[in-house]
C-alpha cells in the first residue's frame with residue numbers, strides 16, 4: 001500500500017494544502033509547531049476517522065472554520081483508492097458530514113462502512129496500525145513499556161494469531177455445548193435404562209398368564225351358576241302360575257259374594273221406595289180432595305155458575321181490559337188535574353208578583369211625598385237667609401249713597417289716596433332734611449360773620465362780595481319752614497282720607513261677596529222649587545199604576561181559584577175510577593184463584609198417575625234381580641268346590657325355595673362378575689405396561705445412537721480446539737524465532753558498539769538484552785537513546801515480519817516515523833538513517849514517511865517536503881522541494 005496524495009481544507013493548522021507523495025523515503029521537514037505531525041495525522045484521520053485521533057472531533061477543524069475536509073488517494077494491491085472525509089462543526093457538536101471510499105470495484109459510504117472496509121484492506125484496525133506502521137510522536141517506547149501480555153496481544157493481533165485464538169474459543173464453546181447436550185441425553189438414557197430394568201423385574205409375562213387362567217376359571221363358574229339360576233326361575237314361574245290361578249278364583253268368589261250382597265241390598269231398597277211411593281199417593285189423594293172443596297167455595301164467590309176454564313179465561317180478559325181502561329182514564333185525569341193545579345199555582349204567583357209591585361209603587365210615592373216636605377222646609381229656611389242678606393246689602397248700599405265715592409271706584413280711590421300719602425310723607429322728609437342743612441349752613445355763616453369773615457369764601461368781610469347772601473339764606477329757611485308746615489298738614493288730611501276710603505273699599509268688597517251669596521241662594525231655591533211640581537205628578541202616577549196592578553192581581557187570583565176548582569173536579573173523577581179499578585182487580589184475582597185451583601187438582605191427579613206407574617216399574621225390576629241373585633248363588637257354590645288347598649300349599653313352598661335360590665345365585669354372580677372385571681382390568685394394565693416397555697426399549701435405542709453420535713462430535717470439537725491451540729503455539733513459536741532473528745539484525749545495525757551481544761525473545765514475548773559479558777538486561781534498564789533505538793529496531797523488525805511473514809507479500813501500509821530522532825545524538829541519527837535505508841533497500845518497504853525537524857535526516861530523503869507556518873496568519877503551508885541536493889547544500893551552509 002502506498003499513499004499517493006493527500007489534500008486538506010481547514011484541517012487543524014492548514015487552511016488549504018495539497019501534497020503528492022511518491023514511493024521511497026519522504027522526509028517531512030519543518031520547525032517546531034509548523035504542522036508536520038498534523039500532516040501525518042490527516043492521512044491517519046482520513047483512513048480511520050475519529051478512531052485515529054486522541055482529541056475530540058471538533059478539534060480537527062481549524063479554529064474559526066465550519067468544516068474540514070481531508071482527502072487521501074492511495075494505491076493498494078494494484079488498485080487505486082480515493083477517500084474523502086468531511087467534518088462539520090457548526091452546531092454544538094462536530095459530526096462526520098461525509099465519508100466516502102471509492103475503490104476500483106465499489107463505493108462505500110458512511111463512517112462505519114468505510115472503516116470496516118479499510119480494516120479489511122489493511123488487515124489492521126487503527127490500533128494495529130499505530131502498533132505496526134505508524135510510530136507516533138512520543139510513542140517510541142510504547143512497545144517496550146508495555147507488559148509482556150499486552151505485547152503478546154498486540155503482536156498476536158498484528159500477526160492475525162488472534163483469529164486462531166478466536167477459532168479455538170469457538171471450538172471450545174462448541175465442545176462445551178456438545179458436552180452439555182451429550183450429558184443431558186446420557187442422563188436421559190440412564191433414566192430409560194432404570195425404567196426398563198424396573199419394568200423387566202416385574203415379571204409381567206408370568207403375571208399375565210396367571211391372570212388369564214384366573215379369568216377362565218371365573219368365567220366357567222359364572223356360566224354354571226347362570227344355568228342353575230335359569231332352572232330355578234322356571235320352577236318359580238310354574239309355582240307362581242298355580243298360585244295366580246288360585247288367586248284368580250278367590251277373587252271371582254269375592255266378587256260374586258259382593259254381587260250377591262249388592263243385589264240383595266238393591267231389592268230391599270226398591271221395596272222400601274215402593275212403600276214410600278204408596279204413601280205419597282195417599283197424601284196426594286187427600287190434597288186433591290181438599291183442593292176440590294176450596295174450588296167449589298171460590299167458584300161460588302164469582303159470577304160464574306160453572307167452572308169452565310175457557311169461560312174463566314175470557315172473563316178474566318174482559319176484566320183486564322176494563323182495568324186497563326180505568327188505568328188510562330186515571331192517568332189522563334191525573335195529567336189534567338196536574339195541569340189545572342199548576343195553572344192555579346202560576347196564576348197565584350203572578351197575583352203575588354203584581355201585588356208586590358203595587359206595594360213598591362205605593363212605597364215610592366210615600367217616599368217622594370216626604371222628600372217634597374223636606375224640600376219645602378229647606379226652601380223656607382233659604383228664603384229667611386235671603387232676607388237677611390238683602391238687609392245687609394241695603395245697609396252697605398246706604399253708605400255709598402251718602403258718600404262722594406262711587407261703589408265701583410272705592411278700591412281705586414283708596415289706592416290713589418295711599419299713593420298720595422306716600423308722596424306727601426316723602427315730601428315732608430325731603431323738606432325736613434333740606435331745612436336741617438340750610439339751618440346748619442346759616443348757623444355757620446352767622447358764626448363766620450360774627451368773626452368778621454365772609455361766610456362764603458372765608459375772606460375778610462370787608463371786601464367780600466358774598467356777605468349779602470346771608471340774608472337770602474335766612475329767607476330761604478323761613479320759606480322752607482312754611483312749606484314743611486303745609487306738607488305736614490297735607491299728610492294729616494291724607495291720613496284721614498285713607499282711613500275713610502279704606503273702610504269704603506272694604507264695604508264694596510263685602511257687598512260683592514253678599515251679592516254673589518245672594519245669587520247662589522236664589523239659584524238653590526229655584527232649583528229646589530222647580531223639582532217639586534214634577535215630583536207631585538210622579539206621586540200621582542205611581543199611585544194610579546199601583547191601583548191598576550192591584551186590580552190585575554185580583555183578576556189573577558180569580559183565575560187561580562177557577563183552575564183549582566177544575567183540578568179538584570179531576571181529582572174526584574180519579575177517586576171514582578180508582579175505586580172501580582180496585583173492584584175489577586179483586587174479581588180478576590178471584591178468577592185467577594179459580595184457575596189455579598183447577599190446575600192444582602189436575603196436577604195432583606197426574607202426579608198420582610205417575611207414581612203408580614213408577615211403582616209398577618220398580619216391581620218388575622225387583623223380579624229381574626231376584627232371578628240374577630239365584631244364578632249367582634249357584635255359580636258361587638260351583639267355584640267353592642273347585643279350590644284344592646294342598647296343591648296351593650305345595651306351590652307356595654316351591655316359590656319360596658326358588659326365590660331364595662335365585663337371590664343367592666344373583667349375589668354370587670355379581671361377585672364373580674366383579675372378579676372377572678377386575679381380572680380383565682389387571683390384564684389390560686399388564687398389557688399396557690408391556691407396550692410401554694416396548695416403547696421404552698425403542699426410545700432407548702434411538703437415544704443410545706444419538707449419544708454415540710454426540711460423543712463422536714465432542715471428540716471432533718475437542719480435536720479442533722486442540723488443533724487451533726497447537727497451531728497458534730506453533731505459529732507464535734515460529735514468529736517469535738523469526739522476530740528474534742530480525743530484531744537482532746536491525747538492532748545490531750543501529751547499535752553498533754561492543755556493549756551488547758544479542759537480544760532474546762521468548763515464547764511469552766519477553767524481551768531480554770544480553771551484554772557482552774553475558775549479563776541479561778531488561779529493556780527498561782537501557783538509556784533513553786538506547787531505548788528509542790531498541791524500539792525502532794523492534795518496530796522495524798515487526799514491520800518486516802508482517803511484510804514478509806504473511807504469505808510473503810502483504811500489502812503493508814507505509815512505514816511512518818514521527819520525530820524518531822528526539823532522543824538520539826548525532827551518531828545515532830546516522831545509524832537511524834542506515835536503518836531507514838536498510839528498510840527501503842533490503843527489506844523493500846515501498847514507502848517510508850519520516851517527520852523530523854532534524855536537518856540531518858534530509859540527507860536520507862528521496863523526496864523532501866517542507867512545512868512552514870505563516871507567522872502572521874498562523875496557518876501552515878506545505879511544499880515539495882524538488883532539488884534535494886541544493887537544499888542539502890543550502891542547509892550545509
Ligand SMILES: Nc1ncnc2c1ncn2[C@@H]1O[C@H](COP(=O)(O)OP(=O)(O)OP(=O)(O)O)[C@@H](O)[C@H]1O
Nearest residue numbers: 012013032033034035036037038059060061062063
Ligand atoms: N484545530 C486547529 N486549528 C488551528 N490550529 C491548530 C489546530 N489544532 C492544532 N493546531 C496548531 O497546529 C500546529 C501544528 O502542530 P503540529 O503538531 O502538527 O506541529 P509539528 O510541526 O509536528 O511540531 P513539532 O516539531 O513540535 O512536533 C500547532 O501550533 C497547533 O497549535
Ligand SMILES: [Zn+2]
Nearest residue numbers: 033036037137
Ligand atoms: Zn511535531
